[in-house]
Amino acid sequence: MANTKKVQDKVAIVTGGASGIGEATVLAFAENGARGVVIADIQDEKGQKLAESIGANRSTYIHCDVTDENKSNPSWNLLFNSTASSTHHELWSANYSRPRPGLIRQTVCNKRSWCCSMPEARGACDGEGVKGSVICSSSTAANLVASTVTDYIMAKCGVVALMKCASYQLAYYTKSQLIPPEMANAKKVQDKVAIVTGGASGFGEATVLAFAENGARGVVIADIQDEKGQKLAESIGTNRSTYIHCDVTDENQVKSLVDSTVQLYGQLDVIFCNAGVMSFGQQTVLDFDLGLLRQTVRSKRSWCSSMPEARGACDGGRSIICTASTAANLVASTVTDYIMAKCGVVALMKCASYQLGKHGIRVNCVSPGPVATPMVCEANNMGVEELEKLFVSICCLKGVLKAKHIADAVLFLASTDSEFVTGQNLMVDGGYAFQGAVN
Incomplete structure (x- = not known):
């Protein structure tokens, strides 16, 4: 570094x-x-x-x-x-x-x-x-x-x-700046051990690779996509990465995952709470149910409660990063459950950052803008190129927002570069949240 x-x-x-x-x-x-x-x-x-x-x-x-x-x-x-x-x-x-x-x-x-x-x-x-x-x-x-x-x-x-x-x-x-080779070769999470939920694809996969490239001693991929997760772990090397099947809505599985990680690697420094679901329902405030909200917030809360019990690196500086969404800053005529769920994640992060600070644990959110991940492509029934053309038209900055940009933000929040950053919601959206700007 x-x-x-x-x-x-x-x-x-x-x-x-x-x-x-x-x-x-x-x-x-x-x-x-x-x-x-x-x-x-x-x-x-x-x-x-x-x-x-x-x-x-x-x-x-x-x-x-x-x-x-x-x-x-x-x-x-x-x-x-x-x-x-x-x-x-x-x-x-x-x-x-x-x-x-x-x-x-x-x-x-x-x-x-x-x-x-x-x-x-x-x-x-x-x-x-x-x-x-x-x-x-x-x-x-x-x-x-x-x-x-x-x-x-x-x-x-x-x-x-x-x-x-x-x-x-x-x-x-302006445009998105390319990372110079010297920075790309930095070992930002050298010798750290991380869990990435939803790590088999999308933002999770990009972050798993970023952690591995930046010196992590162990990266645990937690997902329910067994085949993809196992292949990803093998591509990194079984001495440095492990796939564990985990349904993050089950608190017992979450606790077991944390225990297994500490048993395997002797410590736990970073948790990227990325696993989630999307909603494209037509729910409004008049007819929505609390299912997605309850499921989303509960899955994030379980990680916050388990981190203080896990043994971290001896030099301190543990970090929890949650995936929220720019949707938490927008309004819409439908998808009320999804927007409320993401607002709930941001609120939980803020409370957790205050309450876990005494344990030396930083808690932050990363809020991605529109990215053509496999889940988004499937939900919209569109291909990557077609979706990216659409997304480029609604973002301010030039270029295409990719999963790697989100992974870079997570890497920053997991590293010592952000050692005094906590309670923050880092928006990585190329200006997408400005779509409601007054012209």
């Missing part, structure tokens, strides 16, 4: 890069192969020293007041906008509830200016278009309430809202 070059040959700007989170990010970019890192700040002495410590051939300090939109750079692939200010104003009391707009305007305007400059910048090009990434520093305060600091909280909520709008509006200028 130490030798992984995650931003190989990329050029990045880091605003507020002379200290704090910005400085840490500058050093991370430099250590991970960036060809150039521009440190933008108003702390000249600190910024220049940091650039010199990296090397003048790979890092430059530029004095920049990010509230001035005339400041820009013509060639970059990555932007981390970490410049911020804090506030200690007591902006609310029984007699005063009007926030001061200065900080809000200043914060949102400096983020907006960078979003505007991205399409004009010349990024790395693979012949199909510009690829780039804008990352903005927000704050957990955007999800909280407080008796004071109203301007700060409003400003951070504004940054989140700007990010969501920009991700939809700038999709035309």
Whole structure:
């Protein structure tokens, strides 16, 4: 992992890069192969020293007041906008509830200016278009309430809202980025032991292969598709992968699977709760039953209850990842049971992440967009190519969303790259959830 070059040959700007989170990010970019890192700040002495410590051939300090939109750079692939200010104003009391707009305007305007400059910048090009990434520093305060600091909280909520709008509006200028060979060869789950439910096909199969390629010592494929599961385990090698028949709706089978895994490999570090069913019924709120909701949530809950009892790696850092769906963020005229079930999975994940944190267990969701998996193709009675053409037309980003993209997200959530990430629902949908955007 130490030798992984995650931003190989990329050029990045880091605003507020002379200290704090910005400085840490500058050093991370430099250590991970960036060809150039521009440190933008108003702390000249600190910024220049940091650039010199990296090397003048790979890092430059530029004095920049990010509230001035005339400041820009013509060639970059990555932007981390970490410049911020804090506030200690007591902006609310029984007699005063009007926030001061200065900080809000200043914060949102400096983020907006960078979003505007991205399409004009010349990024790395693979012949199909510009690829780039804008990352903005927000704050957990955007999800909280407080008796004071109203301007700060409003400003951070504004940054989140700007990010969501920009991700939809700038999709035309970006595409899914190819993973450099150095990153592809990283061993992100080195020596870990994982269970993947629904692991014989679709997202599960892609994740099983990703875990095996990234150094997992043992990958247990849990499914009811015996032939497919056994073939997949054999293709990896029986010394590193095992297939176990498991119906995840049966809590006794789940417990037995966990016990068998620990007995086989001596530990359990990662569970990808991926097994599920689809619903294409015409149920509405007037006539649906709770069968699918009950079945889906119960199958995920059993994994959360079994993980604390399993013995994990001695260095800690165990992880549960549940497959939810972008459907949890949408509305529909039918399939009410399916949408409710996926919302239930997200809610369960949030509660579990809080309750299992004391055990050193992180819990997150990955929410896939439309992917032409075998189950989806069968349910729609359509071929892969036909479905993918349809899905491309309803996603914002260029390219085709594949099972491997979901597996990469799961790999991130299972690895130490996300060691302080818990309680999150990672949407991997190419902007599909924006289909209801107001035009």
